[in-house]
Amino acid sequence: MPLTLDNDGYLANLDDWNTDLANQLATLEGIVLTEAHWEVIHALRAFYQQYELAPSQRPFVKHIANTLGKDKGNSIYLMTLFPESPARVAARIAGLPRPTNCF
Template sequence: MGIYIDGQSIETDKEGHLKNLQDWNETVAERLAAQENIVLAQAHWEIIYLLREFYQEFELAPAMRPLVKRVAQKLGGDKGRSVYLMQLFPPSPARVAAKIAGLPRPPNCF
């Protein structure tokens, strides 16, 4: 499986997560988001880059609870709510946002 951008094939797993995390860039993110019927706005990019920082620090993509907590710490309580994240990345914010950020599926995310 994979996605094609500018004639280049980028491998994904059966759920659409990148197999090679180094293949990620903003164009790839936009294509992955389009597959989820999401048009990325500034609010999405804040979460995507926050997730990538989290992954660099802890070497895993956060599940929903740690994601909400991290967003609240870094971006404030108004954004650190599951309802806010659900609006941006339905139907499963931790899983969908991780995919768009080029990260593996978070543990315990359905």
């Protein structure tokens, strides 16, 4: 399935998301997804299903800490997985809209 992205590089139709598209989106970011990436992506998608929004950086880190533990719910760890802007990059790969307050 071809990628259809909006002007900001996010999936145009959120319902199109699947693991193959996630891998394609990750490749665009220069990331090879590992199990560590997938657990964050799945936690982020669960957050979106519950609250219907992609969290900005602080709520993202807090949610990961609450769901995966404090060792994974910190900015340094998440930056190693999703460089530059973890909330924005992870949301893009997870097939979610641009997080609020992420430039």
